Amino acid sequence: MGKDVIVACDFSSAEKVFEFLDKFTGRKPFVKIGMELYYAEGPSIVKEIKKRGHKIFLDLKLHDIPNTVKKAMSVLSNLDVDITNLHASGTCRMMEAAIEGLTREDGTRPLLIAVTQLTSTDQESMENDLLIHEPIDKVVMHYAANAKKAGLDGVVCSPLEAGKVHDTCGKDFLTITPGVRFADGDVGDQKRVMTPEQAKLIGSDYIVVGRPITAAEDPVAAYERCVKEFCD
Numbered sequence: 058m059g060k061d062v063i064v065a066c067d068f069s070s071a072e073k074v075f076e077f078l079d080k081f082t083g084r085k086p087f088v089k090i091g092m093e094l095y096y097a098e099g100p101s102i103v104k105e106i107k108k109r110g111h112k113i114f115l116d117l118k119l120h121d122i123p124n125t126v127k128k129a130m131s132v133l134s135n136l137d138v139d140i141t142n143l144h145a146s147g148t149c150r151m152m153e154a155a156i157e158g159l160t161r162e163d164g165t166r167p168l169l170i171a172v173t174q175l176t177s178t179d180q181e182s183m184e185n186d187l188l189i190h191e192p193i194d195k196v197v198m199h200y201a202a203n204a205k206k207a208g209l210d211g212v213v214c215s216p217l218e219a220g221k222v223h224d225t226c227g228k229d230f231l232t233i234t235p236g237v238r239f240a241d242g243d244v245g246d247q248k249r250v251m252t253p254e255q256a257k258l259i260g261s262d263y264i265v266v267g268r269p270i271t272a273a274e275d276p277v278a279a280y281e282r283c284v285k286e287f288c289d
């Protein structure tokens with residue numbers, strides 16, 4: 058899979074997400090289904106969106122004991138998504154178990170991506186709440202290296218970290234980066250942002266874009282602008 062724009066479909070119901078996706082009559086966006094939509098609608102929403110011809114990133118961020126994650130991944134492997142994910146903080150053993158569970162009998166599996174430190178976690182909360190006293194950059198790179206060692210395909214990270222992740226883990230190790238905004242757009246609650254064009258220059262493999270597309274007056278035009286800036 059090459060560079061692509063993944064649209065974060067953070068909607069609360071099937072009705073709302075279909076109303077949104079129906080607007081796209083040309084190129085079909087790669088869709089991210091997160092916890093909100095998945096918990097509201099269950100596995101059927103994944104199957105229905107897939108049936109409409111979209112690639113899917115199922116963003117459920119699993120984190121539990123290795124055996125539980127293995128079994129959950131085994132169930133998710135039946136959904137035929139293109140990408141799914143987990144928390145690297147669940148340890149290397151959990152990540153290895155996840156790969157085992159996700160791999161189908163014929164040896165195929167969706168891409169598996171690790172969340173390192175959420176972009177909502179900063180140095181202060183990491184030290185005070187998690188008692189991790191290393192610099193956050195070092196923690197992110199260490200978790201990325203663990204994910205690579207466990208056999209995962211890449212990490213979700215801030216676009217500002219994408220270059221360094223590639224330096225540490227190799228250029229084929231995927232970086233999926235949220236926190237993308239247009240140069241003339243609203244930043245909202247995202248703090249460290251980049252434009253699609255900057256994310257491309259720094260080497261992100263996929264950008265995840267939510268509100269700049271879903272809340273735009275013309276979502277299809279906003280999506281096409283992202284594709285033009287990031288993929289062309």
Ligand code: C5P
Pocket residue numbers: 065067091174175176177213235236237247265266267268269
């Ligand atoms: O609307 P916006 O473009 O901010 O959406 C970004 C999407 O990426 C959301 O679905 C959010 O949950 C997700 N995300 C993020 N930061 C992370 C991981 C995921 O913004 N570190």
